[in-house]
Amino acid sequence: MNQTKMKDRQFLGMTRETFFKKYGIIFILLLMVGIMLVVSPTFRTYNNVLSIMQSVAVNGCLALGMVFVITAGGIDLSIGSQLALTSVVIGCAFAANAPIPVAIIASIAMCTAFGFINGLLVSRLKLFPFVVTLATQLVIRGAAYIISDGKASSITNKSFRTIGMGKVGDVIPVCIFIFLGLAVIAFILLHCTKFGRFVYAVGGNINAAIASGIKVKWVQTFTYAWMGACAGVAGIILTSRINAAQPNIGSGYETDAIAACVIGGTSFAGGISTIPGTIIGIIIIGVIYNGMNLLQVNSYYQMALKGILIILSVVLDNYLNKRRG
Amino acid sequence: MGEDYIFECQNISKYFGGSKALKNVEFHLKPGEIHALLGENGAGKSTLMKIIVGLYKPDTGTMKLEGKPYRANDPYDAMRHGISMIHQELNIEPHLSVAESIFLNREDTVGPFLNPKKTNERAQKVLDQFDFHVSPTTLMEKLTIAQAQMVEIIRAVSCDAKIVIMDEPTSSLDSNETERLFATIRQLKQQGVSVIYISHRMEEIFEICDTISIFRDGQYIGTKPLAETNKNELVSMMVGHEVLNIFPKVDCEIGQTVFKVEGLCGKGFTDISFEVHAGEILGFSGLVGSGRSETMRAIFGLDPLESGHLYLNGEEIRIREPQKAIDLGIAMVNEDRKLFGLCLNRSVKENISLPNLRARQKGLFIQSKRELRECTEMAEKLHVKTASMDAEAYSLSGGNQQKVVLAKWMMTNPKVLILDEPTRGVDVGAKAEIHMLMCQLAAQGLAIILISSELPEVLGMSDRILIYHEGRIINSVMREQVLSGEADQMSVLNNMFGNV
Structure with missing residues (x-):
């Protein structure tokens, strides 16, 4: 009896009320999907779903990193450049005839290292994250141009294409599994470990976190390093999809990642976010882009609409927060 | 009209x-x-x-x-x-x-x-x-x-x-x-x-x-x-008519010296020495800015200590950061709960378990059931009134928030408990409860350091009172002197302004 009561009250480890508070955004997603199903016959085709999934995979990996950084009270604008860096590093690795695992590890390690540096600059030198990553984005982009000598090169390794374009059982794209895998790791990291709890505490009230014995600087640093690792994974998928090492890709990706977090309920004040919410945010952005394409909205309008949408979601979040307070 | x-x-x-x-x-x-x-x-x-x-x-x-x-x-x-x-x-x-x-x-x-x-x-x-x-x-x-x-x-x-x-x-x-x-x-x-x-x-x-x-x-x-x-x-x-006894000080046996400091110097305080015994409530009185809180922050590793020695159970210890203090069994309730005490937008449970998460960790993971159970027990013990353990801390009243801060530090099983303004902005009822709790903890053998700007609180709750003036301890008052009327609010206040 008691157990059934527990089951009734607890849903995904929270009461029903908190569930709606945190994931109410899911109904907006369902509404959007519903509308698209009605107005666009193309929406439900396999090819279209496939293309949504592929775009979600890259943006999703970035958002899964970004959510840690924002939750801890920071921001990372350098991830677009990190995508380019990944691409170039992979190109170099294959040019030197390295096997795929080496190329993957090298590129992820490179981005993690730059993320780590971002983190050190923010936490140790107490610089504003916005300024630090605005500057390092130039450094990283520059590094990508230096390594590649500014040239794009096609990737010679044929099996590398599987990561971005391959399908499991000829149906589901490989990259979506990579994204889901990363999502599981992110979920565990943020919701089930000490590190995740510390991320929330640092973002929620950094002074209280310090007074509670948390090594705040390391927590901050690791959020940026994790962001770097996620950017590396996203960069690998993207590089595989375009099948080329290019130093000029990835600009503007930070906007989508940040937007996905915000739509998914991440508070810019820090200390509030969930991984499921972030994933819903990512899918919403994917569906919006796709929907606007299918409805043949002019791409200039698309950009403007995207901005308006972010503002609306923040207003909604503010409103919900106020009602709670 | x-x-x-x-x-x-x-x-x-x-x-x-x-x-x-x-x-x-x-x-x-x-x-x-x-x-x-x-x-x-x-x-x-x-x-x-x-x-x-x-x-x-x-x-x-x-x-x-x-x-x-x-x-x-x-x-x-x-x-x-x-x-x-x-x-x-x-x-x-x-x-x-x-x-x-x-x-x-x-x-x-x-x-x-x-x-x-x-x-x-x-x-x-x-x-x-x-x-x-x-x-x-x-x-x-x-x-x-x-x-x-x-x-x-x-x-x-x-x-x-x-x-x-x-x-x-x-x-x-x-x-x-x-x-x-x-x-x-x-x-x-x-x-x-x-x-x-x-x-x-x-x-x-x-x-x-x-x-x-x-x-x-x-x-x-x-x-x-x-x-x-x-x-x-x-x-x-x-x-109101029902006058609560808000200072229910129970005298209990005062044991051995648990914590001792010698010649502490730092920003805002000079040459501070004192010791606190098991079962003792040691009060600190002084004007805001006289160095009381500053001393405690330095002891707890929040601010740097320039010189001096700390001893816990007779052994010299060094504390460079709060984590070390917590590991050694020192807990500190900060004076400003909104600034240093709580993550207001996080849940009661998370706040309570924060300083000692390690104890509820198995491998990489937090044992969530055990965490919930232990935090609930602690919250119930301190009579925290909250809708649920998942309720955000800001939804609680000031008194209950303060109890959450206390619960969080009790979870670390401290030997020395530093309380800086533990009842600031707390209503009378909660105040009495917090004082009662202090007595219970002292009876269990904890050494308690109480800093308060409220003179009645320091006088009513302490076994011994040290009075700060401009970064130095300039006088001490025993409970007997308070009970006999030899020391009162006026005399302590005079000390605080530097007149001994």
Whole structure:
């Protein structure tokens, strides 16, 4: 009896009320999907779903990193450049005839290292994250141009294409599994470990976190390093999809990642976010882009609409927060 | 009848989440009177004032200004209606001049451009009116707190305020400055301005006010003309009929020295030595800024220690960061729970388990069931009233928030518990509970360090009191001396000001 009561009250480890508070955004997603199903016959085709999934995979990996950084009270604008860096590093690795695992590890390690540096600059030198990553984005982009000598090169390794374009059982794209895998790791990291709890505490009230014995600087640093690792994974998928090492890709990706977090309920004040919410945010952005394409909205309008949408979601979040307070 | 009042409100109620901050409160203000609001922390005085100036919206009730229905959307709106509030913490723009501050938002202009010359002339005129000798072009950051406060008052009055609300205006003034402030208030009264005066200092209220309204636990208790009342009556109205014993000090056996410090020096304190025993509550008294909190922060590893030695159970220890202190069994409840105590937007459970998460960790993962169980047990033990363990900390009342902070530190199983202002901003009931808990913990053999600015609390709860003055311990008082009447609030206060 008691157990059934527990089951009734607890849903995904929270009461029903908190569930709606945190994931109410899911109904907006369902509404959007519903509308698209009605107005666009193309929406439900396999090819279209496939293309949504592929775009979600890259943006999703970035958002899964970004959510840690924002939750801890920071921001990372350098991830677009990190995508380019990944691409170039992979190109170099294959040019030197390295096997795929080496190329993957090298590129992820490179981005993690730059993320780590971002983190050190923010936490140790107490610089504003916005300024630090605005500057390092130039450094990283520059590094990508230096390594590649500014040239794009096609990737010679044929099996590398599987990561971005391959399908499991000829149906589901490989990259979506990579994204889901990363999502599981992110979920565990943020919701089930000490590190995740510390991320929330640092973002929620950094002074209280310090007074509670948390090594705040390391927590901050690791959020940026994790962001770097996620950017590396996203960069690998993207590089595989375009099948080329290019130093000029990835600009503007930070906007989508940040937007996905915000739509998914991440508070810019820090200390509030969930991984499921972030994933819903990512899918919403994917569906919006796709929907606007299918409805043949002019791409200039698309950009403007995207901005308006972010503002609306923040207003909604503010409103919900106020009602709670 | 209603015509006699410049301002009145009826049936004002205000809820915060589930807790009631004001319950059907009424308040009447006559023109040209100085009206004191009296009540303990959390009695609802500030909430009512914030409703009047439009910072909060009332949930029920009506307000009338000069007989007409009144409601302010924000403080600026209230100001246009002639009601200004001078907050306890002054809102100073350090880079503005005195004249610019006074006429902020009401600058003189020539077409689209500012006309500083005219603004300065206007400012000079009002400054003269208040006999306040400061040049209108002086920057605000050059003024003392008392002078800055004068500027705030002049600003409030210069926009034809009919009602000026002052929240603890003397809290950072010395006695000369206070006298000047009173002279200004009397001047306002002569000009027909009504003043609502919030203060905890009974002496001041008797010196300056005409009428007193008393609040308790969010309820309006009554209004008395000053001439018809006395201190004792007011205190009993404030506290209510059931006078709780809020200092239930139980004497328990004092054991061996648990924690000892020698010759501590750091920023704000010099050559501090003391020891605290198992079962002992060691009180620290001193003015704010005298070095009490600074010493404890340095001991706990939050600020650097310049020199000195720390001993725990006879062994010398070094603490460079709070984690080390926690590992050694030292816990510290910080003075400001909103700043240092709680992550307000996180749940009660997460807050409680934060400093000692390691103990509830298996491998990489937090054992969530065990965490929930242990945190719930601790919360129940301390009688934390919360909707659930998942409720965010901000949804709790001040007293319950403070209990969450205590619960969080109890989870670390401390041997030494440092409590810096453990009952600040907490209602009487919770206060008594926290004091009771301190006694229980002492009885279990904990060494407790209590810092408090409330003299009755330090005197009522401590086995021994150390008195700080300008960064040094200048005297100590034993409980026996307190009980025998040899030491009392006056003598300790004298010590705090450096007279031994």
